[in-house]
Amino acid sequence: GDSVTQMEGPVTLSEEAFLTINCTYTATGYPSLFWYVQYPGEGLQLLLKATKADDKGSNKGFEATYRKETTSFHLEKGSVQVSDSAVYFCALIVIGFQKLVFGTGTRLLVSP
Amino acid sequence: GAGVSQSPSNKVTEKGKDVELRCDPISGHTALYWYRQSLGQGLEFLIYFQGNSAPDKSGLPSDRFSAERTGGSVSTLTIQRTQQEDSAVYLCASSAQGETQYFGPGTRLLVL
Numbered sequence: 001g002d003s004v005t006q007m008e009g010p011v012t013l014s015e016e017a018f019l020t021i022n023c024t025y026t027a028t029g030y031p032s033l034f035w036y037v038q039y040p041g042e043g044l045q046l047l048l049k050a051t052k053a054d055d056k057g058s059n060k061g062f063e064a065t066y067r068k069e070t071t072s073f074h075l076e077k078g079s080v081q082v083s084d085s086a087v088y089f090c091a092l093i094v095i096g097f098q099k100l101v102f103g104t105g106t107r108l109l110v111s112p
Numbered sequence: 113g114a115g116v117s118q119s120p121s122n123k124v125t126e127k128g129k130d131v132e133l134r135c136d137p138i139s140g141h142t143a144l145y146w147y148r149q150s151l152g153q154g155l156e157f158l159i160y161f162q163g164n165s166a167p168d169k170s171g172l173p174s175d176r177f178s179a180e181r182t183g184g185s186v187s188t189l190t191i192q193r194t195q196q197e198d199s200a201v202y203l204c205a206s207s208a209q210g211e212t213q214y215f216g217p218g219t220r221l222l223v224l
Contacts, residue, residue, distance in 0.1 A: 034212075042217065046213075095210075098160050099160055099171065102154060
């Protein structure tokens with residue numbers, strides 16, 4: 001079945017450090033890929049998405065590139081801020097199936 | 113415009129009681145989804161409604177769970193004879209057909 005694998009957390013960084021959160025997927029069809037973020041006490045928010053191979057999604061300084069050859073969608077940010085502390089979820093949706101399949105989430109903690 | 117809203121935000125109930133959770137989707141969105149977020153299982157798909165089509169109930173964990181969507185808008189998720197393992201955050205999302213899903217803040221359910 002379809003699945004998403006994310007790196008275990010928590011990821012602990014100092015402010016202005018470089019961030020990478022790894023995400024790989026297995027899909028029976030051709031998926032669209034997403035990163036959602038959940039800030040403390042809040043609901044899930046879409047951070048970025050990519051719908052086809054080699055697309056790069058970007059938002060708020062975060063980027064992720066859809067790599068079909070490595071079935072990956074790693075999240076990166078060049079310089080994290082304390083306000084980026086949250087749980088990040090990688091997810092996929094296979095066209096025709098409509099339901100999002102989520103990874104387990106990665107907690108990011110950024111200290112001043 | 114307004115986002116997805118859910119009520120109540122928190123619900124505490126006793127084991128064996130029935131609960132109803134409500135979701136108001138974004139106006140004009142034809143698709144509505146319920147997911148569950150729990151410590152042991154992560155984020156799981158429960159049910160999907162699209163327009164007037166029969167819902168996709170493939171994610172409902174047992175026959176104690178049911179959902180309806182009235183008039184193509186508001187949805188109610190009902191859990192009968194609640195069990196402690198039903199304790200979780202219940203998330204609703206909506207989308208225009210085939211487009212990105214937008215999530216509500218969730219209902220946190222605690223079964224004592």
